[in-house]
Amino acid sequence: MTRSITNGSSVGIDAIAVHVPRLYMDLCGEWANVRASELGEATVEGLVGKVRKGVGVEQMAIPDAHEDSATLAAMAAVKVIEQAGIDPRDVGSIAVGTETTVDQSKSIAAYVLGMLERRFNVELREAGAPQFQFACIGATYALEAAVNSFRAGEATKPYALVIATDISKYPLRTSGEYTQGAGAVAMLVSKNPRLVALDARVLATITRDERDFFRPNGLSTAVVDGKYSIDVYLDCIAEAARLYVRRAREALELENAGIDDIVDDFLFHIPFPRMAEYAALRVLGEAWRADDSRRAALAATTPLVADPESGGANRRAFEKQLAQDPAFARFFKDRIGPSLSLSRRIGNIYSGSMYLGLASLLEHAEDRAKLRGRRVGFFSYGSGASARVFSGVFVDPESYTPHVRALLAPADEGGGRIPLELAQYERLHGGPAAGDVPLSLVQPAASTVRPRNEFALVRIGTESSPSRTDVGYRYYDWVAG
Numbered sequence: 001m002t003r004s005i006t007n008g009s010s011v012g013i014d015a016i017a018v019h020v021p022r023l024y025m026d027l028c029g030e031w032a033n034v035r036a037s038e039l040g041e042a043t044v045e046g047l048v049g050k051v052r053k054g055v056g057v058e059q060m061a062i063p064d065a066h067e068d069s070a071t072l073a074a075m076a077a078v079k080v081i082e083q084a085g086i087d088p089r090d091v092g093s094i095a096v097g098t099e100t101t102v103d104q105s106k107s108i109a110a111y112v113l114g115m116l117e118r119r120f121n122v123e124l125r126e127a128g129a130p131q132f133q134f135a136c137i138g139a140t141y142a143l144e145a146a147v148n149s150f151r152a153g154e155a156t157k158p159y160a161l162v163i164a165t166d167i168s169k170y171p172l173r174t175s176g177e178y179t180q181g182a183g184a185v186a187m188l189v190s191k192n193p194r195l196v197a198l199d200a201r202v203l204a205t206i207t208r209d210e211r212d213f214f215r216p217n218g219l220s221t222a223v224v225d226g227k228y229s230i231d232v233y234l235d236c237i238a239e240a241a242r243l244y245v246r247r248a249r250e251a252l253e254l255e256n257a258g259i260d261d262i263v264d265d266f267l268f269h270i271p272f273p274r275m276a277e278y279a280a281l282r283v284l285g286e287a288w289r290a291d292d293s294r295r296a297a298l299a300a301t302t303p304l305v306a307d308p309e310s311g312g313a314n315r316r317a318f319e320k321q322l323a324q325d326p327a328f329a330r331f332f333k334d335r336i337g338p339s340l341s342l343s344r345r346i347g348n349i350y351s352g353s354m355y356l357g358l359a360s361l362l363e364h365a366e367d368r369a370k371l372r373g374r375r376v377g378f379f380s381y382g383s384g385a386s387a388r389v390f391s392g393v394f395v396d397p398e399s400y401t402p403h404v405r406a407l408l409a410p411a412d413e414g415g416g417r418i419p420l421e422l423a424q425y426e427r428l429h430g431g432p433a434a435g436d437v438p439l440s441l442v443q444p445a446a447s448t449v450r451p452r453n454e455f456a457l458v459r460i461g462t463e464s465s466p467s468r469t470d471v472g473y474r475y476y477d478w479v480a481g
């Protein structure tokens with residue numbers, strides 16, 4: 001059984017919970033029928049094939065008018081606290097990673113703190129509540145800060161709460177549209193964690209000043225150079241993976257070990273599931289090309305492995321060939337595949353995507369108990385651009401409470417998921433009708449489905465007087481079912 005690399009004490013993820021909106025858009029029905037011609041596809045089947053197989057998604061979670069990054073975060077936080085069975089007063093800090101914030105100044109974590117206080121009828125005023133922003137990698141930086149506070153002996157309470165929350169939105173009728181999604185992942189960080197003990201001294205970071213994807217102030221949809229964003233992701237992840245391997249070899253005293261000797265299960269940032277395949281081909285392709293015995297084993301089925309240009313001009317061709325190799329296909333199915341299942345039905349949730357992959361692995365592993373003692377690699381990426389590779393070892397995977405698959409089940413199978421019609425989805429995508437008023441001051445539109453047993457954005461403040469000013473302030477309440 002593998003042991004985690006520690007700096008004296010074991011710190012990591014004690015529990016994890018996911019929340020996604022109950023509304024979703026199916027990408028294989030009405031949406032595809034209408035969009036095929038709008039997106040210039042020759043046939044509806046062509047678009048469905050591209051979205052399902054080429055990109056890897058089937059459905060996207062869509063927030064209702066009363067949901068935003070703060071309500072999603074608070075819902076995930078309630079779930080993780082309840083599932084872990086802890087007293088919320090044992091949480092010493094709440095950190096949120098998001099790139100779709102609800103206010104230009106106030107931290108979403110402070111809003112979440114208030115919602116938790118009201119929900120659990122407790123006082124959390126001694127907790128820190130910062131927000132971390134760096135595209136999809138913000139939550140990873142938040143996680144590192146929480147972990148380091150325990151490692152440094154600065155944590156005053158047994159748990160820190162780290163929440164990744166986002167709503168991914170691109171303009172309609174663009175190729176970004178089918179890579180949207182929404183959701184939040186909440187994690188409890190602690191000493192002697194029940195779920196994953198994170199390795200110390202192996203974290204590898206690469207950061208470059210890039211224009212691959214961004215969202216200028218005032219825009220609700222992201223600006224993206226799609227193909228370029230893929231290239232930047234792959235370059236940064238591959239470089240961070242090389243650095244990680246150097247550090248892990250040293251920490252584990254495993255000279256010459258490859259990434260797949262060190263890491264058992266791979267969690268990539270998942271803007272869409274195919275991206276994890278591109279990343280695996282890049283990271284493993286590099287490792288396998290550099291290893292004599294692997295190269296020999298691949299020679300018959302992936303002849304380009306011997307091409308001196310397979311890391312340069314012929315890299316794409318080599319990776320396409322490797323994708324068809326039975327050894328790679330088996331590796332991908334066993335050691336990466338289970339982490340992608342939830343994303344197919346939820347879409348990109350930006351900062352939470354890789355952590356949704358962790359929940360997916362826990363829910364879709366053939367035998368969850370067998371994850372115990374396996375090293376899990378985290379390949380985190382945020383546009384703009386930063387990649388971080390780190391790892392941990394599963395402690396007691398059975399401490400995880402499966403809940404996401406059930407959440408995604410249709411209502412007649414006991415789940416609560418509700419499909420949207422195209423017109424409903426497009427109305428929600430448009431957001432509140434702005435007119436001359438800045439969007440952040442517009443009252444939330446009528447919900448598509450009335451909120452029940454959830455936090456909801458109930459109104460936006462309108463007062464501006466000497467005694468009270470709350471113009472644009474967001475009010476959240478628990479709405480019982």
Ligand code: HMG
Pocket residue numbers: 045046047048049050051053054055099134135136137175176177178179213224225226227229230233269270271272275348350381382383
């Ligand atoms: P696209 O126009 O759909 O791309 O845009 P495509 O035409 O290259 O097609 C994609 C794949 O579908 C190709 O596969 C096609 O062959 C295949 P490949 O050749 O690569 O193996 N295909 C088909 N397969 C089966 N049946 C068919 C069929 N037709 C075509 N009928 C793109 C895709 C991802 C560029 C677009 O959706 C986009 O711009 N999305 C948003 C940007 C994005 O997600 N970038 C990812 C990297 S950056 C990142 O991850 C950070 C991010 O999460 C933000 C953050 O950090 O905050 C985005």
